[in-house]
Amino acid sequence: MSVRVRISEDSVACALGADDVARALAAALAVRGLTADIVRVSARGLYWLEPLLEVDTDAGSFGYGPVTDADIDSLLDAGLLQGGAHPLALGPVDALPFLARQQRLVFARAGLIRPLSLDDYLESGGYAGLKRVLETGEDAFIAELEASGLRGRGGAAFPAHIKWQGVRAQGDTERFVVCNADEGDSGAYADRMLMEGDPYALLEGMTIAALCVGAEQGYVYVRSEYPHAIEKLKQAVAHAEAAGFLGEDIAGSGRAFRVEVRAGAGAYICGEESALIESIEGKRGQVRARPPLPAVCGLFGKPTLVHNVLSLASLPVIARDGGAAFYHFGRERSRGTLALTLAGCLRRCGLIETAFGPTLGELVDDFGGGAKMGRVKAVQVGGPLGAWLTVDDFDLPLDYEAFAARGAILGHGSVVAVDEACDMAGMARLAFTFCAAESCGKCTPCRVGSVRGGEIVERLMAGSHHAADDVALLLELTDTLRDASLCALGGMLHYPVRSAIEHFPDEFTGRDTR
Amino acid sequence: MTDTLTEDALAALIEQHRGRRGALLPLLHAVQATCGYIPDAAIAPIASALRISRAELEGVISFYADFRRSAPNAHRLRICRAESCRAMGSEALWQAAQSAPSDTDIEVVYCLGACAASPAAEYDGRLLCRLDAARIARLWQEDQP
Ligand SMILES: Cc1cc2nc3c(=O)[nH]c(=O)nc-3n(C[C@H](O)[C@H](O)[C@H](O)COP(=O)(O)O)c2cc1C
Ligand code: SF4
Ligand code: FES
Numbered sequence: 112m113s114v115r116v117r118i119s120e121d122s123v124a125c126a127l128g129a130d131d132v133a134r135a136l137a138a139a140l141a142v143r144g145l146t147a148d149i150v151r152v153s154a155r156g157l158y159w160l161e162p163l164l165e166v167d168t169d170a171g172s173f174g175y176g177p178v179t180d181a182d183i184d185s186l187l188d189a190g191l192l193q194g195g196a197h198p199l200a201l202g203p204v205d206a207l208p209f210l211a212r213q214q215r216l217v218f219a220r221a222g223l224i225r226p227l228s229l230d231d232y233l234e235s236g237g238y239a240g241l242k243r244v245l246e247t248g249e250d251a252f253i254a255e256l257e258a259s260g261l262r263g264r265g266g267a268a269f270p271a272h273i274k275w276q277g278v279r280a281q282g283d284t285e286r287f288v289v290c291n292a293d294e295g296d297s298g299a300y301a302d303r304m305l306m307e308g309d310p311y312a313l314l315e316g317m318t319i320a321a322l323c324v325g326a327e328q329g330y331v332y333v334r335s336e337y338p339h340a341i342e343k344l345k346q347a348v349a350h351a352e353a354a355g356f357l358g359e360d361i362a363g364s365g366r367a368f369r370v371e372v373r374a375g376a377g378a379y380i381c382g383e384e385s386a387l388i389e390s391i392e393g394k395r396g397q398v399r400a401r402p403p404l405p406a407v408c409g410l411f412g413k414p415t416l417v418h419n420v421l422s423l424a425s426l427p428v429i430a431r432d433g434g435a436a437f438y439h440f441g442r443e444r445s446r447g448t449l450a451l452t453l454a455g456c457l458r459r460c461g462l463i464e465t466a467f468g469p470t471l472g473e474l475v476d477d478f479g480g481g482a483k484m485g486r487v488k489a490v491q492v493g494g495p496l497g498a499w500l501t502v503d504d505f506d507l508p509l510d511y512e513a514f515a516a517r518g519a520i521l522g523h524g525s526v527v528a529v530d531e532a533c534d535m536a537g538m539a540r541l542a543f544t545f546c547a548a549e550s551c552g553k554c555t556p557c558r559v560g561s562v563r564g565g566e567i568v569e570r571l572m573a574g575s576h577h578a579a580d581d582v583a584l585l586l587e588l589t590d591t592l593r594d595a596s597l598c599a600l601g602g603m604l605h606y607p608v609r610s611a612i613e614h615f616p617d618e619f620t621g622r623d624t625r
Numbered sequence: 626m627t628d629t630l631t632e633d634a635l636a637a638l639i640e641q642h643r644g645r646r647g648a649l650l651p652l653l654h655a656v657q658a659t660c661g662y663i664p665d666a667a668i669a670p671i672a673s674a675l676r677i678s679r680a681e682l683e684g685v686i687s688f689y690a691d692f693r694r695s696a697p698n699a700h701r702l703r704i705c706r707a708e709s710c711r712a713m714g715s716e717a718l719w720q721a722a723q724s725a726p727s728d729t730d731i732e733v734v735y736c737l738g739a740c741a742a743s744p745a746a747e748y749d750g751r752l753l754c755r756l757d758a759a760r761i762a763r764l765w766q767e768d769q770p
Binding site: 122123125126127156158159161294295296297298299300303335336337338373374375376377378379390391392393394395396397411452453454455456460461462491495525527528529530533537538541545548549 | 646647648649650651653654675684685688689690691692705706707708709710711712713733734735736737738739740741742743745750751752753754755
């Protein structure tokens, strides 16, 4: 068998040159009369090392990166196919501290498999969970789900099994499973990686959920900014149908489940579950008042289970290994593993899947390696509606309740770090601009207040003569938004704004007046 | 009808989608994929096929940033101005983009999921990462014949 060289086909790896490197390698191998299998795989999530080449050696998968096409000749001269020494050599990839310190359950296959190969999926434990659920039955799995302690990974962290029981409790009627793949939070890309890299895991999770709540139709609503994920999922659905893992008779069980992949259309608010449902129905993506909850009256008026990509992709792991194995990871009421995505100014940006518990400082400094230039000034966790934290908060453990107690959120796990060059008033301005642009328009405070707030920040940035009053006005405005908004877009805007003002008051009030 | 979306082609798209539940967004995406925008001539046929009013249809189209009611330019540059990219210099990219040739649409996008390699943008559907202003300026030079 010839040596295998793995190169990711993840969209960001390709944007960083992975396709070019793969082409250059193939050409150079041909010129030298060497044979090797170039295998295009999912991404490890080590983006600072992309394009990353991995070669099988006795010591495990040996890495080189970041590689450009210009490096290929010197790599081959150095014995790339045998794991030879080279300035870009990284050693065995699994031993890199960034990876060695992680616990990868949901992303166990990241970087190892061909995303659309059902064989690779099955060989790496895929569909073992579904088989187990078919053997032991729905009630047994829901007990496992409860034992796992899984809480929704989309941001609200609601216990999954309670939502499932809500959907099941609704009499004899049609039901739906909807995957929320709208991942609109800036700094977040774990859903994208999973859909591009391990689409069958999502489909298996949806199938398990559908069997347990009694749904025969599922939808994956993917933001249109993720064309590669949409394409991968569509192909995965077709392959899974052909192999009998989706369709009229799932794995010989006599049960039916079909999945349709739907593209969003450029509206952040469609990540909110009721707006997402409206959007699938073909309407404006406006938030619905609750109650009723989607579990009672959701898509097309039917009971609907809505889950984030990573909640659903956790199900095969829980089904296969049992709820207790999942619960074993984590702490307090935050159980299992959490996917975090490092972004912004850090040296090492990438995906971390870890049991709950490590501190924010470990993420930023140990994993992230600190700022590329200068020092980390602030970190925003949980997306554009998350609070800004500083080095004073680096002791915070990854834990939903611990973050809440500090006036912050973990949300969907994005971690955006900014360095000292960053103007925090500018970031507050961005929060208002974003809210104004993405407001669904249903509540006046969100629609109008976001525009007004942006104007006040602009005035402060230009050097207001009444800076203290303007800051007080801003805080009052975000409090109004918090109290009077129908959903968290307006309702959580106070997090980024208030925290920026509290940590960096001079950047709001200390501007030169004109 | 427009140059690129004939009456027959529109009818075929409508036929292909009308049976699905929640057909409107997939249909609008299909129309736009064919001719780049949602032409006036498509409004009445879509509204009547899906049994919604024209006003309702226009309301849906205008809600979503992706859908356009007029023909796009030859090129499209979408620059991410969300937090991670902003922290890595997206505002300078935005400034550089203002000197784009007039056949290029310049748009804002909030996150492309490429925040591990910020700043990011998308040019004619191609994702670009770790950009700088010089690379932005080269985009249109590459396009010149
Ligand atoms: C403004 C807003 C945006 C949201 N965006 C997303 C999103 O992009 N992805 C997601 O999974 N959940 C998002 N949510 C949360 C969903 O409403 C919902 O809680 C989630 O899909 C439930 O799935 P889970 O239980 O698996 O977390 C958003 C909520 C709000 C208020
Ligand atoms: S807070 Fe904003 S986005 Fe949320 S429902 Fe109200 S107007 Fe819509
Ligand atoms: S914030 Fe720009 S790609 Fe995510």
